[in-house]
Amino acid sequence: MHYNLRTGRLGFKVGKLMFLKKSVKVQKHIEIAPKLIVRRTGMKKIADITDKIKVLFYKKSQLTTIKPVADAIKILNAVKRGVLYTTAVATMCFIVYGSFMSLDITIAKNVLINGKSVGTVTNIEQFKDYYSKLHEELQHSLGESEIGKVSYLPCIAFNKSVNDEYTLKQNIMSLYDGVINAYSVYVDNEFVCATLEKADLEMALETIRTSYGNEETATFVQDIEIKNELVTSSNIKFGENIKNELLSSKSIESVYVATKEQSMWEIASMYGMTIDKLEKMNPGIDGAVLDGTHINIIKSVPVLSVQTTAHVEGEFDIAYKSEIVCDKTMAKGKQKITVEGENGKQFVKKDIVFINGEEITETIHEKTIIKEPVTKVTVVGTKLSGIGTGSFIRPTYGSLSSRYGTRWNRQHQGIDISASAGTNIVAADDGVVEFSGWEGGYGNLVKLSHGNGYTTYYGHCSKLLVKKGQIVEKGQVIAKVGSTGRSTGPHLHFEVRLNNIPQNPLEFISSN
């Protein structure tokens, strides 16, 4: 039926179908082509109503009233006002009311997404609420740009053909390729993957949870949430891949605190990062990093971690401690154990917490000492003997300026080590100071007797730091380099004598 707004004439185009009610077949959720059409021929813009106002008539129903007649008027108010308009409304209402009183029809809205019909609703506010939720879900799985624009087309529909939320959702989803209603798993609010069957997901989680033993204590460290929602099909995983996704690692930004002086290169390699990336994350830091410096890093952590607790009880050893006691009466270098150490024993009840099988903490609930440990005592002698070991160390550092032997037709009885004035001179071996003072050409001289036939001489000193009779230790500072006596510049004249016969010192110490 056509209604021409300009001429006000009504025409029935598919009137046969309309009036032969029995022949109207209505399939669930599928609209039969409109039987009544009010067309605005030749009219331009009339409010926001689209070109056609569909009037849909379906199966006969038990109810006989048309509820929202007022709404029909509202809708048509948008159509041009005036006599033609009034006539149109009146005729419209008359036809609707008069001809189809016995049908359960209602004023509704046809919902269009990107121009495609997805269903019929009566409560538009309710649909908007519902769609905004669905829209969010779709955005989540499709991304902002791909979501369609919604428009509404007023229509008259059978109450029965008004769609429920489930049908609307199915129809809307059918518009988007690859969007599937599935079960998503979120770990600490982050999407990991989805499955078609909830049981597959639950089984994968359970397999992971129980894979570290101590099943009754095993829990996930992270929050796990399973949501029934729309996801893109590429996020759907099957079989082993579900587990693999959950067991994978992800990169997170973190902070590393240097535990010693470290190079940036070392830190980068610790976390498998490139040095460029690490330096970019830490502007202003390059080269070496001091102990305690905070460095931004990216590290890899497992998506999912399992915490297990092992309850342990039994007897455990208590390790013994060690103590050292100095003894002035015992020769230096000697030591003896006076008390042997012995482990103690204790009964312990404790919980050991593991994360992914790695021990993290230990909580002791009960501790009973069965046997105290015995501290090991070692007595160490500190008494200097003044007896040489028989081996000599270099008495000072500097260059060898004169060797032992004949020099200018004279016998040089030691070696000269050239060093700047004030340089430390140390005892070449343990010994007793036999002389410390001025001695002719030697200038300031220290003579050490090593108690084994050897004596050593340290000549031309600027300062003498030991006294006659004093016991000295190998390596102890006894004097300072100088140029006293017959000397042309600061150096140490060093002699080694065996039973007072000069020896070549280089046979006892190295020349450099």
Ligand SMILES: [Zn+2]
């Ligand atoms: Zn000399």
